[in-house]
Amino acid sequence: SGSPNLYSFADIDSLATQLRKYVLNNQHAALNKHDIFRVAVSGGSLPNTLAKALLAPGNGSAEDTAQFSKWEIFFADERAVPLDHPDSNYRLIKEELLDKIPAQLGAPKVIPIDEEHVHDGDPTELADLYTEELKRSFAAKDSVRIPIFDLILLGVGPDGHTCSLFPGHPQLREEDAWVVGVSDSPKPPPKRITLTLPVVTHAVNIAFVATGSGKKDILKRIFDTDESHSLPSGLVNVQAGHKVSWFSDNAATEGVAFP
Numbered sequence: 001s002g003s004p005n006l007y008s009f010a011d012i013d014s015l016a017t018q019l020r021k022y023v024l025n026n027q028h029a030a031l032n033k034h035d036i037f038r039v040a041v042s043g044g045s046l047p048n049t050l051a052k053a054l055l056a057p058g059n060g061s062a063e064d065t066a067q068f069s070k071w072e073i074f075f076a077d078e079r080a081v082p083l084d085h086p087d088s089n090y091r092l093i094k095e096e097l098l099d100k101i102p103a104q105l106g107a108p109k110v111i112p113i114d115e116e117h118v119h120d121g122d123p124t125e126l127a128d129l130y131t132e133e134l135k136r137s138f139a140a141k142d143s144v145r146i147p148i149f150d151l152i153l154l155g156v157g158p159d160g161h162t163c164s165l166f167p168g169h170p171q172l173r174e175e176d177a178w179v180v181g182v183s184d185s186p187k188p189p190p191k192r193i194t195l196t197l198p199v200v201t202h203a204v205n206i207a208f209v210a211t212g213s214g215k216k217d218i219l220k221r222i223f224d225t226d227e228s229h230s231l232p233s234g235l236v237n238v239q240a241g242h243k244v245s246w247f248s249d250n251a252a253t254e255g256v257a258f259p
């Protein structure tokens with residue numbers, strides 16, 4: 001399936017400019033195909049960088065305009081907390097991006113987790129209810145084997161995790177479910193839900209955003225060692241190949257041999 005694309009920029013501003021082009025190209029392709037743009041986003045630093053990219057003033061052309069009213073935004077992973085909690089990825093994307101979208105660009109449809117189940121002892125029901133949300137959007141015509149997101153935007157942790165798929169966790173080997181619960185995330189908070197690897201790798205395109213010197217060691221492990229076949233983010237590269245693009249900066253890619 002080819003090699004992933006690794007782009008390294010001098011600074012966040014130039015990264016954001018290219019990320020904007022990339023996201024809007026994906027929007028354009030999706031709207032041509034089915035008049036809707038279905039995106040999944042993760043938490044961490046991604047919402048902030050994405051907001052930099054999308055809230056920058058465009059040149060006014062159709063290709064350079066985010067048509068937010070045609071967007072459906074899902075969560076690649078989410079923490080089992082109320083939507084206004086400091087740990088909520090929903091809250092993060094709302095505060096960083098949604099609340100700042102100028103009214104004339106329209107409002108995306110955002111699909112959060114079911115708040116009524118965030119205090120359940122076990123996140124299974126929360127995951128199942130989120131699966132139902134995916135079915136509502138993707139399987140309107142029944143018999144959809146797997147949801148195909150137009151774009152999935154991810155981060156990577158220092159241990160190589162992406163979404164809430166952690167190294168060595170059984171959730172990483174899930175082959176059937178679309179969304180699973182995690183009860184023992186090593187990154188707090190412990191209870192979460194996450195898209196599974198098959199859903200991630202079936203997306204039309206997948207982008208990682210990884211910046212700063214704190215990502216240097218993990219990028220070397222992902223791109224320059226055989227560990228890529230066991231690390232969650234490495235598995236996305238291995239299984240989705242050329243559909244994967246990494247938006248990184250020179251601080252993070254220093255010493256990485258480019259694919």
Ligand code: 6PG
Nearest residue numbers: 042043044045155156157162163
């Ligand atoms: C989460 C995130 C997580 C994140 C990575 C990278 O909810 O914890 O979705 O998967 O993307 O940990 O985080 P940074 O971008 O902050 O390094």
